Amino acid sequence: MSAKLIAVLPGDGIGPEIMAEAVKVLQALDLDLQLETAPVGGAAYEASGHPLPDTTLNLAKKADAVLFGAVGDWKYDKLERALRPEQAILGLRKHLGLFANFRPALCYEQLTHASSLKPELVAGLDILILRELTGDIYFGTPRGRRTAVDGHFPGAEEAFDTMRYSRPEIERIAHLAFQAARKRRGKVTSVDKANVLETSQLWKDVVTEVHQQYADVQLDHMYVDNAAMQLVKAPKAFDVIVTGNLFGDILSDEAAMLTGSIGMLPSASLDKNGKGLYEPSHGSAPDIAGKGVANPLATILSAAMMLRYTLNQPAQADRIEAAVQAVLAQGLRTGDIWSEGTTKVGTREMGDAVVGMIKTTPITKS
Numbered sequence: 378m379s380a381k382l383i384a385v386l387p388g389d390g391i392g393p394e395i396m397a398e399a400v401k402v403l404q405a406l407d408l409d410l411q412l413e414t415a416p417v418g419g420a421a422y423e424a425s426g427h428p429l430p431d432t433t434l435n436l437a438k439k440a441d442a443v444l445f446g447a448v449g450d451w452k453y454d455k456l457e458r459a460l461r462p463e464q465a466i467l468g469l470r471k472h473l474g475l476f477a478n479f480r481p482a483l484c485y486e487q488l489t490h491a492s493s494l495k496p497e498l499v500a501g502l503d504i505l506i507l508r509e510l511t512g513d514i515y516f517g518t519p520r521g522r523r524t525a526v527d528g529h530f531p532g533a534e535e536a537f538d539t540m541r542y543s544r545p546e547i548e549r550i551a552h553l554a555f556q557a558a559r560k561r562r563g564k565v566t567s568v569d570k571a572n573v574l575e576t577s578q579l580w581k582d583v584v585t586e587v588h589q590q591y592a593d594v595q596l597d598h599m600y601v602d603n604a605a606m607q608l609v610k611a612p613k614a615f616d617v618i619v620t621g622n623l624f625g626d627i628l629s630d631e632a633a634m635l636t637g638s639i640g641m642l643p644s645a646s647l648d649k650n651g652k653g654l655y656e657p658s659h660g661s662a663p664d665i666a667g668k669g670v671a672n673p674l675a676t677i678l679s680a681a682m683m684l685r686y687t688l689n690q691p692a693q694a695d696r697i698e699a700a701v702q703a704v705l706a707q708g709l710r711t712g713d714i715w716s717e718g719t720t721k722v723g724t725r726e727m728g729d730a731v732v733g734m735i736k737t738t739p740i741t742k743s
């Protein structure tokens with residue numbers, strides 16, 4: 378069988394630092410992978426004038442899977458929107474049809490005390506946020522600037538975006554949510570703002586209809602403001618949360634803190650055939666970039682998701698996840714998850730420790 382092609386897109390800020398560690402981990406597994414790196418985001422803009430050059434997009438399309446770091450930097454905030462680094466990840470999601478974003482929030486036993494919540498609230502936490510990724514106000518048109526003709530300030534400059542969802546877009550993500558719940562604890566919470574937004578009312582109606590095909594799964598609906606509150610009040614009451622693009626973006630960052638740090642939250646963004654892009658849920662963290670202190674575990678765990686979901690190597694994914702847990706059990710911590718009595722290490726040391734653990738605990742190939 379020929380080598381699987383992985384597009385490696387490190388990006389900006391801490392992106393190259395965390396990606397180097399994930400690549401080391403993949404190389405430590407005895408797998409037939411061909412890793413090809415390409416610029417993306419601000420790095421690509423500097424090199425070629427566009428955050429998602431055709432060469433990078435074509436590599437991503439051709440590859441069996443994409444491993445993505447992070448993009449963005451404050452210095453690009455004044456660029457016209459189409460040229461900003463964030464358009465690279467939005468463009469990849471759109472062009473590759475990556476509509477289903479799985480963001481599992483797991484609180485590892487060793488990190489119970491790293492969460493900003495009381496340990497008993499997060500101990501054993503295992504929830505899955507399923508975020509719709511190619512619709513909603515992120516991609517709706519029209520959008521832009523204009524002169525207000527009504528409202529509180531007619532004649533004033535105003536900006537507008539369009540929130541939209543179509544029935545099939547909601548149906549396909551709802552099916553995935555119920556199917557995921559079947560393999561877990563059998564409960565889906567659909568999060569919306571149907572008390573105000575028509576988009577959300579359609580979301581709620583369609584999720585309810587699709588639920589009729591999954592009588593064995595429990596379905597609850599929750600408004601997003603309440604969901605934000607319940608996530609910090611009683612996070613373990615959730616199993617699968619399914620929601621739209623904007624609410625999912627916000628709730629997944631909130632859920633990250635239940636696990637100890639945003640540096641722990643991996644993600645998989647899948648198309649209808651299971652092909653995917655894998656990236657940490659966090660951004661390029663310009664405030665700590667270049668210092669060698671970023672937590673590489675979300676990216677390393679994203680590589681594990683890639684092995685499980687797209688490359689059909691579940692045993693190798695297990696191996697990475699077990700190595701991460703073993704390293705945490707040894708007491709190694711990057712600054713974001715450090716607590717009294719543990720050992721603070723940098724990005725590279727953390728990656729080296731995971732690689733070392735993988736090499737000393739080999740398993741049979743899947």
Ligand SMILES: NC(=O)c1ccc[n+]([C@@H]2O[C@H](COP(=O)([O-])OP(=O)(O)OC[C@H]3O[C@@H](n4cnc5c(N)ncnc54)[C@H](O)[C@@H]3O)[C@@H](O)[C@H]2O)c1
Nearest residue numbers: 447448449450463466640659660661662664665671672713
């Ligand atoms: N998918 C992506 O590429 C992606 C995702 C989110 C934000 N961004 C972009 O990243 C830039 C910075 O955004 P932001 O500051 O709002 O969010 P961020 O996620 O980059 O950082 C938020 C906070 O979390 C910390 N943090 C993030 N990742 C960390 C890690 N691995 N280890 C330790 N600490 C970590 C940062 O230091 C910062 O204090 C912006 O340009 C934004 O648009 C990109």
Ligand SMILES: CC(C)[C@H](C(=O)O)[C@@H](O)C(=O)O
Nearest residue numbers: 449463466467626658659660
């Ligand atoms: C960088 C930005 C476009 C992106 C999003 O909003 O989807 C990020 O916050 C994420 O969560 O992946």
Ligand SMILES: [Mg+2]
Nearest residue numbers: 626627630658
């Ligand atoms: Mg986000």
